[in-house]
Amino acid sequence: MDERAQAGKFRTVSRLLQENFWWWFPLLLGIFARAEYLREFSSSPLFSFALGPDVAEYDQRAREILGGVLFPLRPEEHAPLYSFFLAGVYRFFPWAPVPAARAVTLLLSLPASFVLALELYRNGWKRSLCGWFLAGMVLLPNLIYFQAELVPASLLFPEMTLALAFLLRACRTGGCVPAFASGLFCGLGVLTHGLAFCFLAAVSTAACCRKKWKHLVCVLCGALLLLLPVIAAKSVRYVQLTGVQSNAAFLVWLGNNPQAKGYCNLAPGQKLRQVRRETAQEAKARQVSPPRVWLEKAGAFWKEHPWKGLVLLARKAVYFFHPNELPSGADPGILICQTDYVFWGRSVVPAVFLLAFIGTWEVVRRRREYLPALLLVGAFWIGTLLTFSCGNFRMGAWPGILVLAALGMDAMNWKRWWSLPALAVLLSLPFSFPFMAAGKIEAAALWGEAAFRRGNFDLAEDLLAYSARKLNDPPRTSCLLGRIAEERGDLLTAEKWYRDAAEAEPLHPEAWMRLGMLYGEKTRYHEAEACFERAMMLGNDPSQAACNYGLLQIRREKYEDAKRLESTAVYYAPADPKNWNALGIAEFCLGNHEKASLAFRRAQALEPANPGYAANAEAARRFCKERE
Numbered sequence: 001m002d003e004r005a006q007a008g009k010f011r012t013v014s015r016l017l018q019e020n021f022w023w024w025f026p027l028l029l030g031i032f033a034r035a036e037y038l039r040e041f042s043s044s045p046l047f048s049f050a051l052g053p054d055v056a057e058y059d060q061r062a063r064e065i066l067g068g069v070l071f072p073l074r075p076e077e078h079a080p081l082y083s084f085f086l087a088g089v090y091r092f093f094p095w096a097p098v099p100a101a102r103a104v105t106l107l108l109s110l111p112a113s114f115v116l117a118l119e120l121y122r123n124g125w126k127r128s129l130c131g132w133f134l135a136g137m138v139l140l141p142n143l144i145y146f147q148a149e150l151v152p153a154s155l156l157f158p159e160m161t162l163a164l165a166f167l168l169r170a171c172r173t174g175g176c177v178p179a180f181a182s183g184l185f186c187g188l189g190v191l192t193h194g195l196a197f198c199f200l201a202a203v204s205t206a207a208c209c210r211k212k213w214k215h216l217v218c219v220l221c222g223a224l225l226l227l228l229p230v231i232a233a234k235s236v237r238y239v240q241l242t243g244v245q246s247n248a249a250f251l252v253w254l255g256n257n258p259q260a261k262g263y264c265n266l267a268p269g270q271k272l273r274q275v276r277r278e279t280a281q282e283a284k285a286r287q288v289s290p291p292r293v294w295l296e297k298a299g300a301f302w303k304e305h306p307w308k309g310l311v312l313l314a315r316k317a318v319y320f321f322h323p324n325e326l327p328s329g330a331d332p333g334i335l336i337c338q339t340d341y342v343f344w345g346r347s348v349v350p351a352v353f354l355l356a357f358i359g360t361w362e363v364v365r366r367r368r369e370y371l372p373a374l375l376l377v378g379a380f381w382i383g384t385l386l387t388f389s390c391g392n393f394r395m396g397a398w399p400g401i402l403v404l405a406a407l408g409m410d411a412m413n414w415k416r417w418w419s420l421p422a423l424a425v426l427l428s429l430p431f432s433f434p435f436m437a438a439g440k441i442e443a444a445a446l447w448g449e450a451a452f453r454r455g456n457f458d459l460a461e462d463l464l465a466y467s468a469r470k471l472n473d474p475p476r477t478s479c480l481l482g483r484i485a486e487e488r489g490d491l492l493t494a495e496k497w498y499r500d501a502a503e504a505e506p507l508h509p510e511a512w513m514r515l516g517m518l519y520g521e522k523t524r525y526h527e528a529e530a531c532f533e534r535a536m537m538l539g540n541d542p543s544q545a546a547c548n549y550g551l552l553q554i555r556r557e558k559y560e561d562a563k564r565l566e567s568t569a570v571y572y573a574p575a576d577p578k579n580w581n582a583l584g585i586a587e588f589c590l591g592n593h594e595k596a597s598l599a600f601r602r603a604q605a606l607e608p609a610n611p612g613y614a615a616n617a618e619a620a621r622r623f624c625k626e627r628e
Contacts, residue, residue: 022131030138062086067575112158141345153395183222249291255388325391332439358408376400543573
């Protein structure tokens with residue numbers, strides 16, 4: 001009897017596994033693919049560091065949030081949600097925050113993809129078709145690449161996936177709850193990346209055109225429930241109307257100017273900083289906001305060069321469907337191809353787009369219930385037309401692209417046209433080889449900085465010296481080369497590198513601050529003070545220069561000046577434990593032991609693993625106790 005019962009249980013489990021094969025097998029493959037990608041990526045020097053344009057800013061903002069700074073002194077350029085998401089991951093995984101953030105975002109897409117696949121199954125799809133769709137969602141290499149990067153697109157993908165799933169359910173059932181849930185995820189998307197607003201606008205426009213007023217109200221209520229409190233809180237904090245993302249106008253100009261090429265052609269560096277400074281000066285002289293200046297410049301470009309603007313618009317329209325992910329300043333092509341999984345797997349993207357075009361025809365002709373998927377793709381396509389094409393920017397459209405591709409797969413006559421997807425892959429190969437070598441200079445700078453942080457100074461010097469010859473960013477590359485020379489004790493070479501950086505871009509504070517620190521070590525105090533004073537006058541955030549200047553004054557026993565400088569550093573960067581520790585030293589030297597103890601404890605709270613901060617806090621506590 002027991003043997004029969006066990007056999008019956010085995011047959012039941014076997015039948016369940018067979019019936020649900022198209023659900024669990026793609027998810028298992030997705031988990032395996034992510035583990036394999038992280039294993040490959042872990043050998044990269046970039047794996048454990050948040051380096052690169054925008055990435056370092058999100059990381060710094062997340063650490064500020066962990067330090068209790070919910071609102072920075074000035075409105076942040078980027079949408080705020082991703083920084084708070086990173087801060088939450090860092091809080092739970094303090095021993096390996098950056099690798100944990102990569103792993104968490106990779107895993108988030110799995111349940112979101114399953115929810116969308118389940119909704120398609122309820123819409124009448126076969127299990128096998130749902131399985132192929134789910135496999136595309138969790139296995140497509142370019143999606144895995146961007147989900148493992150510290151960029152908002154990694155979070156935007158599951159948000160847009162769930163927004164699309166609930167919108168499809170709302171269209172199928174006519175219910176208000178799924179429409180409201182779709183609006184909530186649209187709102188989360190807008191708080192993560194500004195282009196998600198295009199999808200919210202597209203859904204609202206479609207509801208108006210079809211006179212679905214109930215759905216329109218529910219979607220807008222869900223989105224505004226999240227957006228309005230954020231906008232209100234930021235507006236109150238900065239005493240002016242402040243939107244979710246303050247660099248939207250800059251992105252519009254970046255894709256609509258005489259030098260624009262359809263993608264992000266103005267990489268972060270000296271030229272970009274100069275353009276920003278000139279715009280800020282123009283805005284100040286005219287007493288208008290910088291976003292208004294950016295939009296006026298973009299409008300002037302279209303007014304003065306209408307034909308060139310139309311050509312640029314057509315180029316961006318085609319680039320959106322480019323078989324490769326177009327590199328921007330944050331995504332050099334060589335970095336996208338650095339793992340075998342992405343290198344060899346990217347070739348399936350043209351076939352996916354081909355099937356998506358067939359699926360689009362199916363939606364237009366007879367499958368109107370999947371119009372939300374087409375709206376999602378079209379919204380992000382229009383967003384790139386307004387700005388520029390980039391792999392990050394089309395991440396939010398991929399759930400819709402894969403829904404359309406699955407519809408195309410279902411409608412395609414495979415016996416007759418089986419060779420078309422293979423032909424699409426072959427035709428895309430000529431575009432792949434130049435892309436694999438794209439961005440070598442920027443990649444060398446990123447790898448060099450990562451090698452420097454790991455203490456591999458020989459490799460860092462080789463990479464940074466190569467990038468310094470061709471990358472127009474002296475404050476970044478030359479200052480790192482100077483720090484390498486300092487670590488080796490070669491102060492003369494370090495001074496030369498810092499001087500070169502200061503002469504190349506005298507309005508950048510980094511080189512002047514490094515010179516001040518170097519002159520302080522050489523006891524050339526008057527020159528050090530002049531360099532520090534200049535560094536503090538440049539830029540919007542003088543905290544680093546003020547902190548190091550204060551440490552110099554402590555060495556010179558000018559404790560009142562040191563306290564003033566360290567207070568300035570704490571004001572501008574209250575989440576940096578170095579500033580609190582330096583303020584504690586200055587207060588202790590002045591005899592303000594209680595204040596010193598508070599400052600040391602704050603530094604220790606911000607970085608508990610630092611033994612120096614813990615020792616200072618304990619020493620100050622004991623001293624105060626003995627005095628009592």
